[in-house]
Amino acid sequence: MTILLACLGVFAAYLPVVGVSVALPVIQRALDASTVELQWVTDAFILPTAALLLTCGVLGERYGRKKVYTAGLTLFCLGSLVCLLAPNVALVCVGQALTGVGAAALLPATLALINHVCPDHGRRARAIALWTASLGLGLTLGPVINGVIVEHLSWRWIFLPALVIGAVVAVVGIFLLEETGASRTRHLDVPGQLLAVVAITGLVYGVIEGGSAGWTTPKALVAFVVAAAGFLAFVLVELRSPAPMLDMRLFASRGFSGAAFIMAATLFAQVGLVFAVSEYFGLVHHASTLDIGLRLLALNGITVLVGPFVGRLMNRTSPGLVLITGLVVGGVGALGVCLFHASTDTTTAALLIAVLGTGIALAIAPITTIAMNSVPRELAGTAGAANSALRQIGSALGPAVFGAVLTDRTLAALPGHLAASGLNPAAQGKVEGLVSHVGIQAGAFLRLDTPAATGQAMSAYGASFTDALHVCALISGFGLLVAAGVGLVLIGVRRQAPQQVAAASVPAQAAVPVAVADES
Incomplete structure (x- = not known):
């Protein structure tokens, strides 16, 4: 039951991550939001999540993981309710921030709960694979559910599923979860x-x-x-510090250090490219919110399908081998996005991004397993929080950096494609000015004096945006391949017999990590 509740908790936490993002155009029209205001709707969630993860991990060890888990769900539900009732963008951002604080509490607490009930490394690997699949399920279903909602109801109702799920899981957790942690010797630092x-x-x-x-x-x-x-x-x-919130000696473990770098790099590459591909579907293909969600099933849905088998695969081979294989496959899949062009059909696009999804599905669970196996059980909450913090930092940096690349490279390529389109100089100047002033979102409503001119402008815009998408694909693909190289050096691919971390006689704040997953 503990594993199930941990999986439901992380599922709820990730349900709005991409789900809210794909509904932003609808929110923008409904609330007359500016581009900057719209960006803060998603960033208001990411910022407190990334900033408070480490703190919440320590709070779980100090006061108990069940308390932090249920408090996180409560804040998550409160934030969803504020968003549901918000009359303006400012209150939507407030609700998103509350939801982000709740997610910051949930992520380390759920990993620590799994680590507590799964002392055996094999069982823990399978549980973390299920945890990862639940995370992917939240990312997958969020856009689809919200796409259906905005097709038939007001945008406000996209926050209802997370509210209901969070409330039900919180009530069940109060009655069925056992308290863990609550070590009064753990100082707050x-x-x-x-x-x-x-x-x-x-x-x-x-x-x-x-x-x-x-x-x-x-x-x-x-x-x-x-x-x-x-x-x-x-x-x-x-x-x-005599009682640090993040024991720097954790990084003496090559396994933990390698997993820490790879986690941030992988999420940066994955979430950044997913953001870029979503923009491509919306602005170049003019897909609806539901269509974008369905197309992303080819990427995020793979995590759900492959996730349950990754744990078994790690036990039969080694986490390091599965991780590096996944990073290489993911890197090749990301580079495959360079084959996209403005008129790429949905089937071809889905097949190409499914390769990326397969690689990510193979990589995420081993990263988490290696990080958690590299530390004493007493530091599981801190390690889980650090792991989740790096996940969120990578997730936050990805859209921001890739968004900047999309804007810069689209604007740089646009004049050349407009000149080749046959538009007259006045029309070219009008299109350039509109995209420069409004941003790349101008592609959603480019209109010129005649249908033929509009078609030429849209073709030039689509080609320019696709050129920018290729740069994003190169950044993502080579980033994943570099992460694979780091994993090969610091973690290795050899299978190592599980070791029990003998930390019972060592104070948690002074425990020296044992590199269980250091397989080089």
Whole structure:
């Protein structure tokens, strides 16, 4: 039952991640939101999730994972309710922020609960594979469910499924979950928590601001300086703290260090490219919200189908081998997006992104398993929080960076394609001005004086956007292949007999991690 509730918790947490994103055009029309306001609808969820994950992991160890789990679901439901009733964009962002805080509590708590009830490495690998499949199911069903809702009802009702699921799971958890953690010897390390929040918030905000307003704007530069100073201060404080929230000695394990880098890189590449492909379907193919959700089934749905088998595969071979295979397959799949053109049919597009989905499905569960197996059970909450924090940081950086690349490269390629389209200079200038002023979203409503001119403009825009998509595919593909190289060096592919971490006699705050998954 604990594993089931952990899977339901992470399913609820990820249900709105892509689901809300694909409904943004409808929200924009309903609330007359600006592009910046619309960006903050999704970023308001990502920012507190990334910033508070480490803190929530420590709170789970200090006060009990069940308490943090149920508190997370409560905040998640409250945020969904605020979004459901919000009369304007500002309150939608407030609701999304509350939902993000709830997700920050859920992610480390669910992993720590699995680690507690699965001391055996084989069983834990299978449970984490189910956890990963549940995460993928949330990413998969969110766009489809919300697509059906916005086709027939008001945009507000897209927040109802998460509210209902979260409320039901919270009630069941209150009665059926057993408390774990609640170690009064686990200190809160307030300075470390505050510095972590400052550093992560600065980084994510800097990327958000840089992606929308420019990387050299004062706000972006100040945010990056704050992030760098915060990270440096965090490391220094944690090294000297008698009870650090993130024991720096965790990174002495090559397995944990490799998994940490690969987690951030993989989510950056995956979520960033999914964002770019979603924009491609919406702006070049003019697909509806439901159509985009259905097309993304070829990517996210693979995780659900393959996920349950990954645990068995890891037990029969090794987590490292499955991980590196998945990263290579995912890298090849991402590079396959370079074959897209403006008129690529849905079947071809689905087959190409399904390769990426297969690779990601093979990679995600081993990353988490390696990270969790590399630390003592007493530090499972902290390791789970660090793992989830890196997941969210990568997820936050991906859309911001890839969005900036899409805008920059589309604008750079547009003049050449417009010149080749046969449009007169005045029409070319009009299209360039509109896209420069409004952004790449202008592709959704390009209209010129005649249908023929509009068709020429749309063809030039589609070709320019596809050129930009190819750059995103190269970044994603080579990023995954570099992550595979890092995994080969730091983790390896050899199978290693499971070891039991002898941490019972070592205080949690001073425990030296055993590199169970360090297979090089």
